[in-house]
Amino acid sequence: MKIHIPTPLRQYAEKKATIEVAAGNVGDALSALTNKYPDLRRHLYTDEGKLRAFVNVYLNDEDIRYLHKESTLVKESDNLSIVPSIAGGACACCCPCRMLL
Amino acid sequence: MLKIDQRCYEQLRRHGEETYPHECCGVMLGTMEGDERVVTAVVRAGNTRTDSPQNRYNIDPRELIAIQRQGREKGLDIVGFYHSHPDHPAHWSATDLEDAHWLGCSYVITRVEKGQARDTNSFALAGGEESAKRFQDEQLEVTGQIAETKTGA
Numbered sequence: 001m002k003i004h005i006p007t008p009l010r011q012y013a014e015k016k017a018t019i020e021v022a023a024g025n026v027g028d029a030l031s032a033l034t035n036k037y038p039d040l041r042r043h044l045y046t047d048e049g050k051l052r053a054f055v056n057v058y059l060n061d062e063d064i065r066y067l068h069k070e071s072t073l074v075k076e077s078d079n080l081s082i083v084p085s086i087a088g089g090a091c092a093c094c095c096p097c098r099m100l101l
Numbered sequence: 102m103l104k105i106d107q108r109c110y111e112q113l114r115r116h117g118e119e120t121y122p123h124e125c126c127g128v129m130l131g132t133m134e135g136d137e138r139v140v141t142a143v144v145r146a147g148n149t150r151t152d153s154p155q156n157r158y159n160i161d162p163r164e165l166i167a168i169q170r171q172g173r174e175k176g177l178d179i180v181g182f183y184h185s186h187p188d189h190p191a192h193w194s195a196t197d198l199e200d201a202h203w204l205g206c207s208y209v210i211t212r213v214e215k216g217q218a219r220d221t222n223s224f225a226l227a228g229g230e231e232s233a234k235r236f237q238d239e240q241l242e243v244t245g246q247i248a249e250t251k252t253g254a
Binding site for chain 1 (some may be wrong): 114124126128133146150153156157158159160162163165166167173178179180182184186187189190191193194195196197198199200201202203204207208230
C-alpha cells in the first residue's frame with residue numbers, strides 16, 4: 001500500500017512524497033514507515049507512543065479515528081494519507097497581532 | 102521567500118473579500134526551490150469553523166487530501182496556506198501559531214478591512230519540530246513586483 005507523506009515530513013523520508021509498504025493494518029503500516037525512517041517517529045507520535053493530536057491519518061477518504069484506529073485493516077491497493085491539521089485565526093485577545101493595532 | 106504570480110495573489114485576496122466578515126482559507130500549490138516556495142496555483146477551501154468563522158478557520162483534512170491529489174497530478178506540492186483576518190492585522194496570532202503544523206511551509210494572511218483587502222503578509226513556519234516552531238517574516242514577491250513585508254496595520 002502507499003503512504004502519502006506531507007511536505008513538512010519528506011525531509012525525514014529521503015524527500016519522498018509516497019512510500020510503499022506491506023502491512024495488514026494501519027498500525028503496522030505506520031510502524032513499517034517509522035522503522036524505515038526513524039526520524040519520522042517523533043513528528044508523528046508523542047513520547048507515550050500515541051499519534052499526535054494534530055496528525056490526521058486517512059485510509060483512502062476515511063479518518064481512522066472513525067474506523068478502527070490503528071487496528072483498521074488495509075489492502076495492498078489502499079492509500080494512507082498523513083495530514084497535519086490546518087487551522088488558526090485572528091483572536092480577540094492579547095496576542096502579537098493585537099499589539100500591532 | 103515566497104514567490105507568487107499576480108493572478109494567484111489577487112485570487113487569495115479576493116477570496117477574503119468575498120467571505121468577509123468571515124475568515125477565508127485555502128491552499129497554495131507550487132514547488133519548493135531551496136529556501137524559496139513558488140506558488141503557481143491557489144485552491145479555495147471551505148472553513149469548517151461555522152461556530153466562529155469571523156475569527157477562526159479550519160480546513161477539513163479530506164478536502165486537503167483531495168487538493169493534495171489534485172496537485173500531485175500536476176506535479177505540484179502544497180507549499181503553504183492562506184487565510185484572511187477580517188478587520189484585524191495581517192499578522193499571525195497566538196491561535197495561528199498554536200494551530201500551525203506544516204513546518205517549512207508559508208502561511209499568508211490578508212487583512213480585510215470593511216470588505217476590502219488591504220495588506221497581505223507571508224510568514225514561514227520555521228523550526229525543526231513542533232516544540233520549537235515559530236513564524237518568521239518572509240519576503241513576498243509578486244510576479245517581479247517586490248512587496249515589502251509589513252508588520253504594521
